[in-house]
Amino acid sequence: MDIIIVGCGKVGEVLAAELNEEGNNITVVDEVAEKVKHIATKYDIMGVIGNGATHRVQKEAGVGSADLLIAVTGSDELNLLCCLMAKKSGKCQAIARIKNPDYAKDAAYLRDELGLAMVINPEQAAAEEITRILKFPSALKVETFSRGRVELMTFRLPENSTLVGQTLRDAMIKLKSNVLVCTVERADGAHIPKGDFTFAERDIVSIIASPRSASDFLTKINYKSEPIRNVSIIGGGSITHYLCELLGKAGIKARIIEKDVEVCNELATKFGDVSVICGDPTDEDVLREERVSASDAFVALTSIDEENILLSLFAKNQGNRKVITKINRIEYDDVISKLDLDSIIYPKHLTANTIVRYVRSNQNTLGSNMVTLYNLNRGEVEVAEFSIGENSPVTGVPLSKLCFKSDVLVGAIIRGRQMIVPRGSAIILPGDSVVTVTKNLSPRDISDILDEVL
Amino acid sequence: MNYSMIKYTLGWLLMFMGVFFTVPLITAAIYWEPAFFSFLIMIAISVGLGLLMTLKKPKNSTLYAKEGFVIVSASWILLSLFGALAFILSGATTSFVDALFESASGFTTTGASIFGDVESLPRSVLMWRSFSHWIGGMGVLVFIMAFLPLSGGQNMHIMRAESPGPEVSKLVPRVKKTALILYVIYFMLTFIMFALLLFFDMDVFEAINTAFSTAGTGGFGFRNDSCASFTAAQQIVITVFMLLFSINFNSYYLVLRLKFKDALNSEVRAFLLIVAVAVGIITADLWINLTTEFDSVWEALRHAAFTVSSLISTTGFSTVDFNLWPALSQTMLVIVMFIGACAGSTGGGIKVSRILILFKGMSRELRTIVHPRQVKKITIDGKPVDREVTRSVNAYITTFIVVFTLSLLAISFEEKDLITNFTAVTATINNVGPGLGGVGPTSNFADFTAFSKLVFTFDMLAGRLELFPMLILFSPSTYKRT
Numbered sequence: 001m002d003i004i005i006v007g008c009g010k011v012g013e014v015l016a017a018e019l020n021e022e023g024n025n026i027t028v029v030d031e032v033a034e035k036v037k038h039i040a041t042k043y044d045i046m047g048v049i050g051n052g053a054t055h056r057v058q059k060e061a062g063v064g065s066a067d068l069l070i071a072v073t074g075s076d077e078l079n080l081l082c083c084l085m086a087k088k089s090g091k092c093q094a095i096a097r098i099k100n101p102d103y104a105k106d107a108a109y110l111r112d113e114l115g116l117a118m119v120i121n122p123e124q125a126a127a128e129e130i131t132r133i134l135k136f137p138s139a140l141k142v143e144t145f146s147r148g149r150v151e152l153m154t155f156r157l158p159e160n161s162t163l164v165g166q167t168l169r170d171a172m173i174k175l176k177s178n179v180l181v182c183t184v185e186r187a188d189g190a191h192i193p194k195g196d197f198t199f200a201e202r203d204i205v206s207i208i209a210s211p212r213s214a215s216d217f218l219t220k221i222n223y224k225s226e227p228i229r230n231v232s233i234i235g236g237g238s239i240t241h242y243l244c245e246l247l248g249k250a251g252i253k254a255r256i257i258e259k260d261v262e263v264c265n266e267l268a269t270k271f272g273d274v275s276v277i278c279g280d281p282t283d284e285d286v287l288r289e290e291r292v293s294a295s296d297a298f299v300a301l302t303s304i305d306e307e308n309i310l311l312s313l314f315a316k317n318q319g320n321r322k323v324i325t326k327i328n329r330i331e332y333d334d335v336i337s338k339l340d341l342d343s344i345i346y347p348k349h350l351t352a353n354t355i356v357r358y359v360r361s362n363q364n365t366l367g368s369n370m371v372t373l374y375n376l377n378r379g380e381v382e383v384a385e386f387s388i389g390e391n392s393p394v395t396g397v398p399l400s401k402l403c404f405k406s407d408v409l410v411g412a413i414i415r416g417r418q419m420i421v422p423r424g425s426a427i428i429l430p431g432d433s434v435v436t437v438t439k440n441l442s443p444r445d446i447s448d449i450l451d452e453v454l
Numbered sequence: 455m456n457y458s459m460i461k462y463t464l465g466w467l468l469m470f471m472g473v474f475f476t477v478p479l480i481t482a483a484i485y486w487e488p489a490f491f492s493f494l495i496m497i498a499i500s501v502g503l504g505l506l507m508t509l510k511k512p513k514n515s516t517l518y519a520k521e522g523f524v525i526v527s528a529s530w531i532l533l534s535l536f537g538a539l540a541f542i543l544s545g546a547t548t549s550f551v552d553a554l555f556e557s558a559s560g561f562t563t564t565g566a567s568i569f570g571d572v573e574s575l576p577r578s579v580l581m582w583r584s585f586s587h588w589i590g591g592m593g594v595l596v597f598i599m600a601f602l603p604l605s606g607g608q609n610m611h612i613m614r615a616e617s618p619g620p621e622v623s624k625l626v627p628r629v630k631k632t633a634l635i636l637y638v639i640y641f642m643l644t645f646i647m648f649a650l651l652l653f654f655d656m657d658v659f660e661a662i663n664t665a666f667s668t669a670g671t672g673g674f675g676f677r678n679d680s681c682a683s684f685t686a687a688q689q690i691v692i693t694v695f696m697l698l699f700s701i702n703f704n705s706y707y708l709v710l711r712l713k714f715k716d717a718l719n720s721e722v723r724a725f726l727l728i729v730a731v732a733v734g735i736i737t738a739d740l741w742i743n744l745t746t747e748f749d750s751v752w753e754a755l756r757h758a759a760f761t762v763s764s765l766i767s768t769t770g771f772s773t774v775d776f777n778l779w780p781a782l783s784q785t786m787l788v789i790v791m792f793i794g795a796c797a798g799s800t801g802g803g804i805k806v807s808r809i810l811i812l813f814k815g816m817s818r819e820l821r822t823i824v825h826p827r828q829v830k831k832i833t834i835d836g837k838p839v840d841r842e843v844t845r846s847v848n849a850y851i852t853t854f855i856v857v858f859t860l861s862l863l864a865i866s867f868e869e870k871d872l873i874t875n876f877t878a879v880t881a882t883i884n885n886v887g888p889g890l891g892g893v894g895p896t897s898n899f900a901d902f903t904a905f906s907k908l909v910f911t912f913d914m915l916a917g918r919l920e921l922f923p924m925l926i927l928f929s930p931s932t933y934k935r936t
Contacts, residue, residue, distance in 0.1 A: 025627040041610055046627040
């Protein structure tokens with residue numbers, strides 16, 4: 001695909017790098033010559049210097065033949081204008097990054113009426129990710145497919161679990177749960193379990209399910225997932241705004257510590273059930289006085305990375321069960337990952353990944369139709385989501401009649417808003433999304449999972 | 455410094471070198487010349503050595519600007535060395551310095567020769583000389599990039615170091631595809647020229663040689679009198695194509711995309727204007743002061759146009775001995791040798807775009823003296839020129855003068871006259887070929903000592919790679935760890 005990226009900030013750079021890696025032709029646009037030059041030298045892409053919202057610059061960047069324009073400058077208005085200009089002058093689709101909550105509320109209108117392909121709000125995406133982590137605090141990892149309709153959850157099987165010692169077939173009949181066990185990892189490596197597979201203590205199990213079935217399943221197998229009931233949030237930025245809304249819905253009590261009185265007032269007015277504390281969160285006395293260590297979870301969301309890291313280390317030391325750290329800059333991530341932090345949120349990565357996922361799903365007319373890709377068990381197992389085109393060889397035939405390669409599992413079929421747990425009789429239709437689980441095989445197209453000899 | 459990656463890239467270069475040698479090999483097979491075996495040996499050596507060097511793909515393939523410069527200059531030296539080996543094996547010369555000079559002159563598209571009697575050389579060697587022009591014209595590494603799966607944006611460092619001109623712009627997002635487009639245009643133009651020469655009754659071997667030599671703006675001929683014995687029609691074809699090959703290739707891409715207005719940018723316009731003015735002045739000068747030599751004003755015009763195109767494109771073909779021309783004409787010719795072709799073409803010289811930026815910078819400086827508070831930006835085609843670019847152009851000119859002066863001093867111990875020495879350095883550093891006086895179109899560089907020939911070899915390589923890559927290769931700070 002020919003893609004124009006307006007805005008060469010961090011998000012723009014991650015997008016350029018990832019989309020270029022996947023074989024797209026990238027042109028970046030920014031007003032600052034240094035930024036354009038930096039990116040255009042680092043990656044094999046073209047750079048255009050100028051205001052990306054003007055027709056002249058867009059034409060120079062090749063909007064006439066481009067398939068997609070992504071506007072990720074720091075300004076919402078500029079991003080929207082870029083997209084509108086591009087929609088008018090070319091046949092390309094447009095994606096805008098919108099930060100301001102006022103505009104973000106119009107996301108649906110922007111999509112439907114102005115014809116934008118996607119409106120992405122990094123802060124909201126970050127808040128959603130944080131909520132997801134807080135809902136399943138003890139899961140090792142939670143990943144999502146199809147806008148969170150399907151989850152891929154990894155956790156360690158507790159010792160007193162009802163699953164231990166049972167075969168997969170018996171367990172599924174007994175539990176009557178709508179989940180699919182996709183991998184089990186133990187000392188001898190990763191397995192894609194068959195019906196006669198027997199669970200053991202301390203297995204690391206990954207399941208695919210809708211969020212509701214997942215929590216239902218966890219309860220049934222005696223998984224002691226003590227829910228997070230209250231959380232301390234440091235900093236009152238826009239992520240905090242979105243997070244308060246989401247936490248309210250999830251029934252988690254929030255407490256915010258923020259320095260700025262104005263911001264505190266605004267938050268207190270907006271969210272009546274949230275306790276807002278006005279004080280300097282970097283002051284240890286404030287944290288001790290407010291007994292931050294007593295809350296189940298601790299989320300550091302100030303605008304300064306160093307502060308967030310420091311506060312998180314403090315909280316970890318104080319014995320908070322779950323600590324989440326927001327980090328803005330993408331560099332030095334390998335150093336940060338070595339620190340003793342629980343979960344780290346990179347809003348800019350989230351934004352870029354969401355867009356990359358969208359681009360992938362739009363390439364389905366040609367060859368690759370992969371939407372999402374996750375690695376499990378240190379890359380041994382791949383879980384991928386494919387969108388199914390009209391002429392795909394997997395459609396219209398019951399799964400039991402399809403001839404799959406070994407170590408291939410169809411993990412879920414997503415039709416519209418509904419997730420179907422695939423049984424032998426299930427049929428894949430065009431337009432569905434399919435989640436596949438594969439071991440030692442890297443499918444880039446859904447047909448790759450079928451055995452050649454039919 | 456990523457040495458393993460440099461070694462790996464040079465290994466690939468040698469493999470391609472083996473492919474390049476097949477052209478003279480085939481020629482030798484057709485005319486059944488003994489040089490066949492020497493080219494066969496050259497293929498074996500270069501492919502063998504190349505295979506050895508590319509056996510292990512380096513784990514770390516990161517290239518920074520420094521490595522890009524070193525790869526490019528080391529590649530060109532390696533090319534020249536292997537090309538020289540071919541001259542020695544085929545028995546064309548016994549002196550290694552002579553062979554190195556000839557080979558570097560070929561790849562850098564200079565066209566200065568140490569052979570007095572080229573007609574006695576085997577045809578395969580003549581073909582190798584012309585073909586090395588064709589390879590060197592567009593750039594060897596650009597060629598390799600067009601066909602090799604070398605990954606990553608770091609290729610840009612290589613392209614920047616090898617392509618002529620103050621700024622390198624890509625035509626399409628990917629370096630690889632840009633290189634491919636450039637080579638397709640290059641190939642098409644060469645082929646059209648070859649077809650036209652055939653149409654005007656040139657035999658196939660001579661047409662191929664002339665097309666290769668002109669396309670690279672090189673200037674190696676296969677007759678002792680260069681192009682003097684060609685028909686007028688053939689000379690006109692060569693004139694037109696010498697000019698075409700000295701225009702920025704990006705313009706041809708824009709023409710293909712039907713953007714004629716963008717294609718005729720200010721550099722191309724300035725180039726054509728300089729050519730027109732130079733041709734006009736020289737024609738008038740010749741017609742007034744050398745009336746007896748030419749039958750009509752048209753003949754004077756034809757020779758003036760050929761010579762100006764030949765020297766501004768830095769090809770170096772000749773139809774008449776311009777050593778005998780009046781001083782005004784000779785001065786004009788030396789000036790256009792310095793100006794050179796457009797950036798992004800196969801020609802050498804300082805490049806028209808640099809001259810443009812220099813002049814605009816000069817006029818700005820003059821204005822700021824008159825109006826000290828005036829803020830004025832240098833623009834080209836309506837776009838502001840980056841400060842970085844004007845700075846690098848100034849640095850380039852300074853370096854050019856330094857290298858030029860030191861080279862002139864270095865070769866002056868031989869007690870030749872100043873015109874010979876001055877134009878010899880001019881002709882090599884600008885990749886022109888012939889100069890005036892002792893290195894005029896009817897003479898050659900054979901008379902110089904081995905030391906001077908090495909100085910010229912350095913000048914040719916430095917001139918083709920636009921000075922900095924060669925200077926970086928020989929600068930100790932490049933290899934320091936910190």
